Amino acid sequence: MDHLGFKPLSRVAxxxxxxxxxxxxxxxxxxxxxxxxxxxxxxxxxxxxxNPRAVDACRRYTEKDMNRCFTDALLSAPTTAxxxxxxxxxxxxxxxxxPKGSEKxxxxxxxxxxxxxxxxxxxxxxxxxxxxxxxxxxLQEKITSAPVRLILLKSPFSEVYSLESVGKHGxxxxxxxxxxxxxxxxxxxxxxxxxxxxxxxxESFNSGTVFEGGEVEAYIDVDTKDYPRDPKTQELTxxxxxxxxxxxxxxxxxxxxxxxxxxGETICYEGEALYPxxxxxxxxxxxxxxxxxxQRETLLLPAVSVKKPQ
Amino acid sequence: MDHLGFKPLSRVAxxxxxxxxxxxxxxxxxxxxxxxxxxxxxxxxxxxxxNPRAVDACRRYTEKDMNRCFTDALLSAPTTAxxxxxxxxxxxxxxxxxPKGSEKxxxxxxxxxxxxxxxxxxxxxxxxxxxxxxxxxxLQEKITSAPVRLILLKSPFSEVYSLESVGKHGxxxxxxxxxxxxxxxxxxxxxxxxxxxxxxxxESFNSGTVFEGGEVEAYIDVDTKDYPRDPKTQELTxxxxxxxxxxxxxxxxxxxxxxxxxxGETICYEGEALYPxxxxxxxxxxxxxxxxxxQRETLLLPAVSVKKPQ
Numbered sequence: 001m002d003h004l005g006f007k008p009l010s011r012v013a014x015x016x017x018x019x020x021x022x023x024x025x026x027x028x029x030x031x032x033x034x035x036x037x038x039x040x041x042x043x044x045x046x047x048x049x050x051n052p053r054a055v056d057a058c059r060r061y062t063e064k065d066m067n068r069c070f071t072d073a074l075l076s077a078p079t080t081a082x083x084x085x086x087x088x089x090x091x092x093x094x095x096x097x098x099p100k101g102s103e104k105x106x107x108x109x110x111x112x113x114x115x116x117x118x119x120x121x122x123x124x125x126x127x128x129x130x131x132x133x134x135x136x137x138x139l140q141e142k143i144t145s146a147p148v149r150l151i152l153l154k155s156p157f158s159e160v161y162s163l164e165s166v167g168k169h170g171x172x173x174x175x176x177x178x179x180x181x182x183x184x185x186x187x188x189x190x191x192x193x194x195x196x197x198x199x200x201x202x203e204s205f206n207s208g209t210v211f212e213g214g215e216v217e218a219y220i221d222v223d224t225k226d227y228p229r230d231p232k233t234q235e236l237t238x239x240x241x242x243x244x245x246x247x248x249x250x251x252x253x254x255x256x257x258x259x260x261x262x263x264g265e266t267i268c269y270e271g272e273a274l275y276p277x278x279x280x281x282x283x284x285x286x287x288x289x290x291x292x293x294x295q296r297e298t299l300l301l302p303a304v305s306v307k308k309p310q
Numbered sequence: 311m312d313h314l315g316f317k318p319l320s321r322v323a324x325x326x327x328x329x330x331x332x333x334x335x336x337x338x339x340x341x342x343x344x345x346x347x348x349x350x351x352x353x354x355x356x357x358x359x360x361n362p363r364a365v366d367a368c369r370r371y372t373e374k375d376m377n378r379c380f381t382d383a384l385l386s387a388p389t390t391a392x393x394x395x396x397x398x399x400x401x402x403x404x405x406x407x408x409p410k411g412s413e414k415x416x417x418x419x420x421x422x423x424x425x426x427x428x429x430x431x432x433x434x435x436x437x438x439x440x441x442x443x444x445x446x447x448x449l450q451e452k453i454t455s456a457p458v459r460l461i462l463l464k465s466p467f468s469e470v471y472s473l474e475s476v477g478k479h480g481x482x483x484x485x486x487x488x489x490x491x492x493x494x495x496x497x498x499x500x501x502x503x504x505x506x507x508x509x510x511x512x513e514s515f516n517s518g519t520v521f522e523g524g525e526v527e528a529y530i531d532v533d534t535k536d537y538p539r540d541p542k543t544q545e546l547t548x549x550x551x552x553x554x555x556x557x558x559x560x561x562x563x564x565x566x567x568x569x570x571x572x573x574g575e576t577i578c579y580e581g582e583a584l585y586p587x588x589x590x591x592x593x594x595x596x597x598x599x600x601x602x603x604x605q606r607e608t609l610l611l612p613a614v615s616v617k618k619p620q
Binding site for chain 2: 035182263
């Protein structure tokens with residue numbers, strides 16, 4: 001496993017607006033449409049506004065979270081008059097960029113997301129996708145204006161519900177903090193740098209560069225923690241503690257402050273020492289998630305390059 | 311005008327959820343309902359969740375911005391089946407806390423709001439409301455954890471469209487930055503401190519304290535500036551410049567960077583030197599407002615106290 005060869009990445013898709021109120025991706029697509037077509041490259045680049053109805057409404061989704069719709073089961077489900085818009089649209093998108101798991105699928109999908117959490121720039125990808133992992137390694141080396149981290153999904157592609165799983169390779173580019181419905185230049189610029197570096201890597205890969213193997217540090221999602229709630233009404237009774245707020249990826253140990261009640265009492269974390277992320281993400285209130293918790297793991301990557309034609 | 315007497319403030323209402331995705335107020339109401347009823351005071355305190363339907367949906371409003379519905383005209387308009395929910399609800403609220411402009415109206419309304427802009431704690435009130443202005447003066451003296459500023463409305467009460475105009479006296483407590491749909495402990499705590507200090511001032515006023523006159527600095531809304539947009543599609547072509555972002559209330563001079571285009575070019579401010587505020591407020595994108603602009607003015611307040619019964 002010390003050197004793996006892959007086919008060139010001939011078709012690349014950059015997607016935004018999968019969540020309609022995550023503005024950096026929505027606007028970066030417009031910029032890519034203007035700036036990128038003139039460039040001559042080793043691959044075709046397409047851009048796709050994934051959920052235009054949610055973008056128009058400036059909401060995460062209209063009927064169902066679109067980034068939960070890309071499982072094999074939902075993509076092949078028969079549609080009826082009551083099928084949520086997002087399921088229908090996911091099947092449409094799967095027709096354009098996939099079908100998921102097939103030879104016809106685009107080679108690489110980069111799906112653009114924002115979070116209200118202070119997560120800097122994160123690549124979210126799959127443990128078996130060596131190219132996605134090498135892309136992360138490259139971005140981490142090249143981007144110095146903000147922390148670049150790797151969040152790793154361990155489930156098989158067919159069960160993964162997010163858009164990037166439709167491509168042969170894929171990753172989510174998650175950048176924050178940015179409020180929903182707001183475009184911040186600092187966050188937008190960081191996302192733009194991430195996309196430009198990713199396209200640079202693809203170009204370099206296609207042109208025959210051998211990317212040496214090595215170690216990368218990954219955060220593996222192992223748990224979630226909900227806000228304290230009133231047992232009767234299910235309403236929040238506490239907020240994230242100021243000591244945890246904005247401190248994503250800092251080790252949270254048992255006894256550390258995690259929440260502060262509405263009247264001001266500190267509530268400490270109980271559980272294993274782990275790394276919190278998506279801390280106080282706005283969209284996760286309804287999913288009963290105050291933050292996610294990760295283990296940190298070191299991965300050993302093989303060297304990769306384009307496989308020479310036989 | 312060096313000393314004015316007023317009736318005691320016997321009925322005070324603290325309101326939240328006028329905008330359903332401004333979370334500090336929504337949660338502070340819950341806390342006040344638990345912590346405040348036991349206290350014995352010189353005034354009755356009521357709390358009101360203003361737009362429960364928008365709170366449930368976690369949106370600013372469902373059909374019409376509620377904080378634009380409290381004009382005399384809308385409050386007295388006949389309602390039909392097509393009247394927006396918020397107009398009907400505003401009339402209901404006016405019945406409970408007003409009627410606006412009448413002797414039956416509550417003595418003081420404090421309406422709780424959040425902004426995505428970095429505005430610290432702002433009191434928004436009316437030029438003719440000496441008690442609101444004294445309340446601001448008190449909060450500015452007492453609160454040291456964040457800047458406390460005064461935004462002044464110059465229009466007459468009957469034309470004012472916001473909720474606080476329903477009371478005999480009233481003010482908006484605007485606190486930020488906080489993303490829509492997110493509860494941040496730092497912003498919540500600042501709002502809580504603001505409300506507690508305001509109630510402390512009312513208590514002190516009712517008990518006969520003479521509040522000496524003096525100068526306060528006010529920001530008077532004189533202009534708004536929209537984002538650069540594509541003339542055909544009306545879509546944004548630039549974001550707030552990082553040098554202006556988060557710098558509300560810092561003097562903006564002609565030639566200062568105001569926006570940065572999606573491709574990275576700086577766009578400078580043209581116009582009179584003024585103080586920007588509500589910089590990149592999420593709810594104002596649809597109102598074509600990138601930021602508001604204020605003149606700074608020094609106001610001379612008279613001393614105030616409770617008028618002794620004749």
